[in-house]
Amino acid sequence: AQKITQTQPGMFVQEKEAVTLDCTYDTSDPSYGLFWYKQPSSGEMIFLIYQGSYDQQNATEGRYSLNFQKARKSANLVISASQLGDSAMYFCAMRSLNDYKLSFGAGTTVTVRA
């Protein structure tokens, strides 16, 4: 079974600063993918970034980067230069390579202050 843990229920960050959202996972599968999604107050789920377990480099997508530490089983999301529009709930999720269902963490609420 896979388990995703997000220990920060809520975080505040000042506009233009960076914020790191923690995510640890537990799996016995050798190959897997890690995903981050954003859920604003309007409710939709927006795919942000993906990291494969065998990828040599940490994934980056614009202001989003993933700090992947395989030995520690962590996949923290870093949002740089925070904007007011980044205020949302953020979910970490994973899926093993030979599976298709995503397992989600409980989420972290980020509030960006002006």
Added chain:
Amino acid sequence: NAGVMQNPRHLVRRRGQEARLRCSPMKGHSHVYWYRQLPEEGLKFMVYLQKENIIDESGMPKERFSAEFPKEGPSILRIQQVVRGDSAAYFCASSPAGPNQPQHFGDGTRLSIL
């Protein structure tokens, strides 16, 4: 809009009625997934379908819930004889075939049971 389309966005039903939730995947996506999100929680996998086939329904409640993805038309999640505990946001996602393809989500259907 080439994204995953879900309708209705909001659905209100009385206890005992039936709820039908529709999902049209992104163009070119052959895999459809349904997830349920209870208040203040992450998403939980329900069912995975391909055209005319249910591949994995391990997350579906044993009774009252069913899903289909016909050859023509959208995928349907059907809940019969709804109860208060069915109140949740139901998300549909789609992906192309292949390992670790990101799942792209629709905006969800918020189901409220009176």
